Amino acid sequence: MSPLGPKKKGIRFNLYWMYSLIALVLIGLYYMNDNTMSKEVNWTEFEKIAKEGGITRLTVFAKKDYAEAQLNDSTAKAVFKTDKINGKPVIYTNIPSGDSFAKTLDTWKKEDGFNAEVYYENSSDLTNILWSVGPFILLIVFWIYLARRMTNQGGGGSGGVFNVGKAKAQLFDKDGAVKVTFNDVAGLSEAKQEVEEIVEFLKNPNRYTDLGGKIPKGALLVGPPGTGKTLLAKAVAGEANVPFFSLSGSDFVEMFVGVGASRVRDLFRQAKEKAPCIVFIDEIDAVGRARGKNPNMGSNDERENTLNQLLTEMDGFGSNSGVIILAATNRADILDKALLRAGRFDRQIYVELPELNDRKEIFKVHLRNVKIDDSVDVDLLARQTPGFSGADIANVCNEAALIAARKNKKSVQRQDFMDAVDRIVGGLEKRSKITTQEEKRSIAIHEAGHASISWLLRYANPLIKVTIVPRGRALGAAWYLPEERQITTREQMLDEMCATLGGRAAEEVFLGRISTGASNDLERVTKQAYAMVVYFGMSEKLPNLSYYDSTGQEYGFTKPYSEDTAKLIDEEVSKIVSEQYERAKKILKENADKHAQLAEVLISREVIFSEDVEHIFGKRPWVSRSEEILQDEESAKQEGEKAEKETQEKDLSTGNDNTHERENKTEEKPEKDSENT
Incomplete structure (x- = not known):
């Protein structure tokens, strides 16, 4: 069942009850705000009006010796002395008794022609009381029931409308069913080493405090989405066997003033009661954004109040001994500086993409x-x-299992x-997309151009597969094995740009025309050339200059260079791209026959692999970086095995020598004994 299902049902249920409440209020208002004109008269006046025919309806309450008469409009105007009549005007009076009044009515009918409708009511005082105060009681009872139900079911926040200031943290106790350990966290060796020390703080605090050290109050996990920050925090809780409070930064945000700060106070109160424990705040940038940025008519006051309360709780006058705060974000650059200082988040752990x-x-x-x-x-x-x-x-493992099950x-x-x-x-294959033979040939020549140049250049990424089957929005695609370099040279970047421009160059050389199919290639090449000139200082006319802002702040409408420099940058970018484009055309012209063979194979088979390219162009004379790493690992493994084998042989020979020595000593010992005897 989707987790959103019950919530939707609960919302619908509360709306129905709200509609019922509104209906009851309207009914109560109808009974309580009756604007009918009424007046009490004496018996003489009542008798006069009845004999004159001014009564249209008469109700007799026999048990109360009370009568109520409804008047016609003309009589009502005379009795109430007004021309405006509201509702059904009535008069009422006390009667001697029910039996005597019945005789009086008979006399009026015979002598005066009294013809009004007469009704007798035997209701008691209790019935009248219920009719008068019943709506009030019903509204009060219903409101109490609704408030208690919302409190029990959590409507209106954690704990209902009366507990809106309570923290929404989800508590995972050490005896809970969810158990995550460091064995479930693969890779991230450096990050795990950092957080393992936090586990040691919670398990053996005296080991550090005896030497005068203080237990860190917080650790901030920083990294791109999907790298395992939340999983790492769960592993810390599972290894430490302590209570684990988990919540999101957006859980503090509320439309009511002061609720966020109240939830922060309640969270730390619960954490102190469960100490030692861990409090994990995911996506803390929702509440920890830098203060004073883009003030908008006081709209940030509530968020800033919440942040101020969080700062106070993490490093205020009070002591949070045994409470460690873990937080995760992928936007550490926008966090408030006061939140990142030592004493609050003592350490920042970078969880990077896995190598x-x-x-x-x-x-x-x-x-x-x-x-x-x-x-x-x-x-x-x-x-x-x-x-x-x-x-x-x-996702790859799950998708592979689904594909296998589908087959x-x-x-x-x-x-x-x-x-x-x-x-x-x-993306998903789209074999149903309609393409003509001419378009198919153009796509094959384009993709074969990428494959050919990437195979013939030393620093271009090694080819894995090329296909002309449409996928997603692309009509063709080529898969490469990117080199995960720690540093990149100018020659490597130029080779990659030349391989990227190979598709457009192949269209111009072998078809005599260009198409819009290279738009993505041109975008990538332009950005890469711009980065070479502006960021990496790899141009001839602007060497050793970088205009990159590492703080992450944008320049806005101003640039850190002049208009003349901007023109020079444009010229250098255009020059670099043009040179690599001409280089790509030259390489393709020199290998036109092999490119044509590769394109024909691609048209006939739709998919080709690196083995097919190697069969046409021959084996690449260069070894890729990944292959070098594998070769180094293999050679290191062989050297280790060789050294271990030599050590074992040496130990074995040393062990034999010791055996001979022990035997010689054993033979000498009896001789000494005999001499002593």
């Missing part, structure tokens, strides 16, 4: 519950998913994972 080895470990964790066969290569999967976060890798397979195979990566990166 090659980390992705291997993450794949192994997510493949525990997936039935795979021997064709699945975890190393290849890790190399084919550069830039993927932990959440993306989990009625007993296990998930290597091709299923390849299809899953293609599905996530490129």
Whole structure:
């Protein structure tokens, strides 16, 4: 069941009750605000009006010796002395008794022609009291019932409208069913080392306090989305075996003034009662945004009050011994500086995108519950998913299982994972998209241009697969194995730009025309050339200059350089792109035959792999960075095994020598004994 289902049902239920409440209020107002004109008269005046025929309806309350008469309009105007009559005007008077009044009515009918409708009511005083005060009682009872129901069901906030200032934190106790440990967190070795120390603080605080150290009050997890910040916080709670309060930064935000600060106070009150414990605030930037930025008619006052209360609770006059605050955000640049200082968040832990080895470990964790066969290569999967976060890798494994189940397979195979990566990166295949033979040939020549130049350039990314089957919004796509470099040289960036422009260059060289299919390529190349000139200082006319702002603040309408420099930047960017475009055309002209073979294979098969490109162009003379890393790891492994083997042989030979020595000593010992004897 979706978690949104019960909430929608509860909202509908409360609305129905609200409609009922409004209806009851209207009914009560109808009874309480009766504007009918009424007047008490004496018996003589009442008898006169009755004999003159001014009564249209007469109600006799026999048990109360009381009569009420409804008047016609002309008589009512004379009795109330007004020309404006509201409702049905009535008069009432006391009668001697019910029996005698009945005789009087008979006399009026015979002598005076009294013809009004007569009704007898036997209601008691209790009935009249209920009719008069009943709506009040009903409204009060219904309001109490509604308030208690909203309180029990959590309507109007955590604990209902009367508990709107209570914290919405979800408590995970150490005896709960949810258990997450560091074994469930793959990769992130440096981040885990940081948070493992927090676990030690909670388990053995005396180990640090005895030396005069203070337990850190908070740790901030910073990193891109999907890298495992929340999972890391849950693992800390699972390893420390302490209560774990989890909530989001938006849970403090409320439309009522003062509610956010009240919830902060209530959260820390609960945390102190459960100490030692961990308080985890996810997406803290919702409440921790820097103060004084873009004030908008006081709209930020409530959020700033909440932040001020959070700052006070984290490092105020009071002591929060045993309470550690963990927070996560991917927008650390917009947080308030007072929140980031030591004493509140003592350490910032950067949870970055996983590298090659980390992705291997993450794949192994997510493949525990997936039935795979021997064709699945975890190393290849890790190399084919550069830039993927932990959440993306989990999505790849799940998508591969769904694809295998769709094909009625007993296990998930290597091709299923390849299809899953293609599905996530490129989108769903659209074989039903209508393309003519001319368009298909143009797409094949374009993609073959990318594949050819990337294969012939040293620093271009190695090719994995090329397809002309439409995926998502793309008519064709090429998959490469990006080099995860720590630093990038100018030559490497130029080779990548040249390979990216290979598609447009192939269209111009072999078709004699260009199309809009290279729009994405041109966008990437322009941004890369601009970065080379403006950020990395890799241009001839503007060397060693960088206009990048590392603080993350935008310049707005002003630039940190003059108009002449801006023109020079445009010229340098255009020059770099033009040079690489001409270079791409030159390479394609020199290898026109091989490019044509590759394009024909792509048209006939629609999908080609690196083996097909190698068969046409030959083996690449350069080794990619990932292959170098694998070779280094393999050589290091072999050297380690060799050193271990030599050590074992040395220990074995040393052990034999000791054995001989022990035997010689054993033989000498009896001789000494005999001499002593």
